[in-house]
Amino acid sequence: MVSSTVTGVRRAESVGRVRRVRRQLPTSPWLFAAPGLLITGAFILYPFVSTLVNAFTDRRTLIPGEFVGLANFRELLHDDMFWIGLRNSTLYVLGVVPALVILPLLLALLVQKNIPGITFFRSAFYTPVVASIVVVGLIWVWLLDERGLINSLLETVGIGRVGFLSDQWLLLLSAMAVTVWKGLGYYMIIYLAALANVPRELHEAAAVDGAGAVRRFLTVTVPAVRSTMALVGALSSVAAFKVFSEVYLMAGPSGGPAGEDTTLVMLVQRTGTGLTGRVGYASAISVVVFVVTVALMLLVLRTDRRGES
Amino acid sequence: MSVFRRALAVAAVCAVLLPLSACGSGDDSGGSTDASGKVEGDITFQTWNLRANFKDYFEGVIAEFEKKYPDTHVKWIDQPAEGYADKISADAAGGTLPDVVNVSPDLVAPLAKAGLALDLDKAAAKYKKEYLAGAWASHRIPGMTGTYAFPWYLNTGPLFYNKSLFKEAGLDPDQPPKTYDDLFADALRMAKESDGKVATLANVPTIEDFGRYGVELMNKEGTAFAFNDAKGVKLLTKYKELYDAKALDPQALTATPESSGKKFLTEAVAMNPGSALDLDNFKKQAPNLYKNIGITDQITSTGHVNMYVMGVMVNSKTKHTPASVAFAHFVTDAEHQMSFAKKVAIFPSTAGSLDDPYFTKEDGTDETRVRIAAAKSLKNAVNYTPVLFSEQMKTALRNEVAKALQGKESPKAALDNAVKQCDTLLQQQG
Numbered sequence: 001m002v003s004s005t006v007t008g009v010r011r012a013e014s015v016g017r018v019r020r021v022r023r024q025l026p027t028s029p030w031l032f033a034a035p036g037l038l039i040t041g042a043f044i045l046y047p048f049v050s051t052l053v054n055a056f057t058d059r060r061t062l063i064p065g066e067f068v069g070l071a072n073f074r075e076l077l078h079d080d081m082f083w084i085g086l087r088n089s090t091l092y093v094l095g096v097v098p099a100l101v102i103l104p105l106l107l108a109l110l111v112q113k114n115i116p117g118i119t120f121f122r123s124a125f126y127t128p129v130v131a132s133i134v135v136v137g138l139i140w141v142w143l144l145d146e147r148g149l150i151n152s153l154l155e156t157v158g159i160g161r162v163g164f165l166s167d168q169w170l171l172l173l174s175a176m177a178v179t180v181w182k183g184l185g186y187y188m189i190i191y192l193a194a195l196a197n198v199p200r201e202l203h204e205a206a207a208v209d210g211a212g213a214v215r216r217f218l219t220v221t222v223p224a225v226r227s228t229m230a231l232v233g234a235l236s237s238v239a240a241f242k243v244f245s246e247v248y249l250m251a252g253p254s255g256g257p258a259g260e261d262t263t264l265v266m267l268v269q270r271t272g273t274g275l276t277g278r279v280g281y282a283s284a285i286s287v288v289v290f291v292v293t294v295a296l297m298l299l300v301l302r303t304d305r306r307g308e309s
Numbered sequence: 310m311s312v313f314r315r316a317l318a319v320a321a322v323c324a325v326l327l328p329l330s331a332c333g334s335g336d337d338s339g340g341s342t343d344a345s346g347k348v349e350g351d352i353t354f355q356t357w358n359l360r361a362n363f364k365d366y367f368e369g370v371i372a373e374f375e376k377k378y379p380d381t382h383v384k385w386i387d388q389p390a391e392g393y394a395d396k397i398s399a400d401a402a403g404g405t406l407p408d409v410v411n412v413s414p415d416l417v418a419p420l421a422k423a424g425l426a427l428d429l430d431k432a433a434a435k436y437k438k439e440y441l442a443g444a445w446a447s448h449r450i451p452g453m454t455g456t457y458a459f460p461w462y463l464n465t466g467p468l469f470y471n472k473s474l475f476k477e478a479g480l481d482p483d484q485p486p487k488t489y490d491d492l493f494a495d496a497l498r499m500a501k502e503s504d505g506k507v508a509t510l511a512n513v514p515t516i517e518d519f520g521r522y523g524v525e526l527m528n529k530e531g532t533a534f535a536f537n538d539a540k541g542v543k544l545l546t547k548y549k550e551l552y553d554a555k556a557l558d559p560q561a562l563t564a565t566p567e568s569s570g571k572k573f574l575t576e577a578v579a580m581n582p583g584s585a586l587d588l589d590n591f592k593k594q595a596p597n598l599y600k601n602i603g604i605t606d607q608i609t610s611t612g613h614v615n616m617y618v619m620g621v622m623v624n625s626k627t628k629h630t631p632a633s634v635a636f637a638h639f640v641t642d643a644e645h646q647m648s649f650a651k652k653v654a655i656f657p658s659t660a661g662s663l664d665d666p667y668f669t670k671e672d673g674t675d676e677t678r679v680r681i682a683a684a685k686s687l688k689n690a691v692n693y694t695p696v697l698f699s700e701q702m703k704t705a706l707r708n709e710v711a712k713a714l715q716g717k718e719s720p721k722a723a724l725d726n727a728v729k730q731c732d733t734l735l736q737q738q739g
Contacts, residue, residue, distance in 0.1 A: 060737070060738075061398045061401070061402055061419070062398065062401055062402060062419055062420070062422070062423035062425070063422075063423060145560075146558075146559060146560055146577070147575065147577055163559055163560075165560055165563060166559045166560045166562060166563065171563075251563055252563040252564070252565055252568075253565070253704070254563065254704050254707050254708060254711075255708075256562075256563055257562035257563060257711045257715060258562065258708045258709075258711035258712045258715065258717065259704065259707075259708040259711075270700075270701065270704060271701070273394075273395050273398070274394045274395060274398060274699065274700045274701070275394055275397060275398045275401070275416060275419035275420065275699075276419050276699040276700070276701060276734070276738050277398065277701075278701075278737060
């Protein structure tokens with residue numbers, strides 16, 4: 001009798017505790033997440049919503065705007081500089097992404113093996129990633145200058161000086177080369193992690209079947225790191241579409257000769273900043289950049305899913 | 310839970326509506342234009358990249374002011390040169406603009422239009438006579454009445470040239486070009502003699518160059534740009550000729566003042582505008598160039614050289630108008646401008662200061678020679694850059710000039726397009 005009473009009391013206590021825990025459950029996780037949510041809300045969500053709202057106003061830096069509907073987007077359609085920006089940002093994706101998907105994989109294969117001194121090469125390839133983009137940009141500007149090291153070498157071997165920094169297409173290509181050079185190490189590390197998970201037996205089986213190095217790369221390595229390639233493709237395409245620093249540093253604030261190397265993000269900066277900045281119009285360009293970026297990511301991930309199936 | 314959801318919904322609605330609420334509203338609270346009260350209170354003073362080299366000077370000026378007005382306290386902040394306009398615009402938009410701000414005329418214009426700059430013709434008219442008339446007028450805004458900043462220091466500079474490059478091209482190193490025709494002829498000869506390896510100029514023409522060439526930059530009312538006239542087209546046509554002959558550096562289309570300065574230092578170009586400050590730089594960084602440096606006057610068709618004006622603006626929303634006006638005047642009065650000019654190669658904008666022996670007496674050094682020549686030319690110098698000419702307009706002009714130089718557009722079409730774009734931007738400024 002006594003024991004059943006004790007058991008009953010214990011059961012009642014336990015039920016009460018569960019109820020208390022259940023009552024606390026909905027709020028507790030939110031409390032834990034609150035700091036992160038606040039930061040996300042203040043620095044990501046609020047600016048995002050603000051940009052979205054501004055895109056439909058004629059707001060300027062010091063003058064609050066009024067609602068103008070789709071006027072900013074209509075103006076975009078007739079703005080030559082917007083189309084130049086869209087062209088250059090798209091070309092940047094087309095030029096940079098394939099290089100950043102393939103070259104770091106080859107580099108990772110090179111430094112994957114644990115042989116003496118390999119750490120030095122891994123570190124060396126990764127160094128550009130940690131270097132400041134401003135420093136990197138300035139160094140490349142010196143190298144590619146009309147009287148820089150590369151042009152002096154080209155002149156010595158009889159090719160003559162090349163206008164890397166004065167021709168609109170060479171300038172864009174030079175900026176792409178810097179982006180690829182700087183990004184190689186970062187994506188190489190991602191590939192190294194993926195390659196570590198490729199079972200060695202697969203390579204051994206393929207080798208027994210007579211597959212050479214190239215065949216093994218195409219039939220074993222590539223399928224095994226396909227998801228990583230998609231990830232690298234998504235990350236690098238988003239970064240490439242939003243390129244700013246490399247082009248700004250090499251082509252100058254005006255965006256190269258006649259502004260022909262301007263990218264969309266450069267256009268946002270040029271249009272929306274300063275005391276006379278057109279915040280509304282710059283926000284409309286930002287919205288376009290956002291939409292294209294999301295579309296690019298979805299495209300890459302969808303392609304990967306289709307490939308897997 | 311439902312309360313929590315409701316709270317989330319309210320937060321989401323706020324996130325959408327808060328930015329909207331900014332539309333059409335403005336903070337109208339703030340100071341008065343009456344500067345006649347007691348000089349007291351805590352004020353903030355912002356300078357433009359001056360702390361690194363002049364910390365002691367400014368701390369001394371502030372200490373002197375606080376001693377003169379014991380009920381005041383001045384907090385000094387200095388902003389780097391890079392992104393200064395962005396910093397001011399962020400402060401202005403956020404309502405945190407300092408009480409006294411170091412500005413240039415093109416920065417004052419949008420601030421005055423937004424009602425953030427105090428009209429000194431009303432608040433500080435008694436000080437007007439202390440300054441050169443031209444300098445006082447440099448902070449007036451077309452379409453508005455009033456003056457919106459105290460003039461501070463002025464700067465101008467000569468044209469430096471490389472005597473040894475002139476000699477190698479068969480030009481007389483002691484006879485530098487004096488007119489635009491001379492300049493263009495010498496530049497073409499330099500390019501021809503060096504087989505296109507040495508250019509004479511490193512920069513495309515800017516709005517100041519059009520002004521110096523005698524082009525009318527704006528209409529008289531200041532409501533539209535006019536630099537696409539026959540004279541403007543002539544200047545651009547000449548530059549196109551120079552560009553084709555490589556007398557204008559091939560990288561001029563993307564050059565900045567810093568990059569063209571570097572080209573001159575490395576003797577890749579033969580001429581470059583500068584100031585007395587540059588001589589020290591040549592001495593340290595390019596001793597060979599310094600040995601061969603030639604100094605000549607800016608070339609103009611108007612007889613007036615270009616000058617750069619710095620100003621000190623008072624925030625119209627300041628809570629301490631008398632103290633802010635008093636401090637802005639204190640920093641820019643004749644005594645302090647003169648002592649600042651003796652620390653660095655700048656020129657005071659106060660009446661009579663340029664007649665000081667420091668700006669008139671030779672002592673045989675290059676520095677003094679440049680200083681005296683500059684001070685003399687400043688007496689009738691002009692700030693050619695229209696105060697309404699924004700960064701976006703500079704880019705528009707630069708890009709159209711580049712198209713003309715590349716042959717993508719005729720000089721006339723390029724300038725017409727530039728004027729059209731600048732007029733649109735002017736209208737959008739409101």
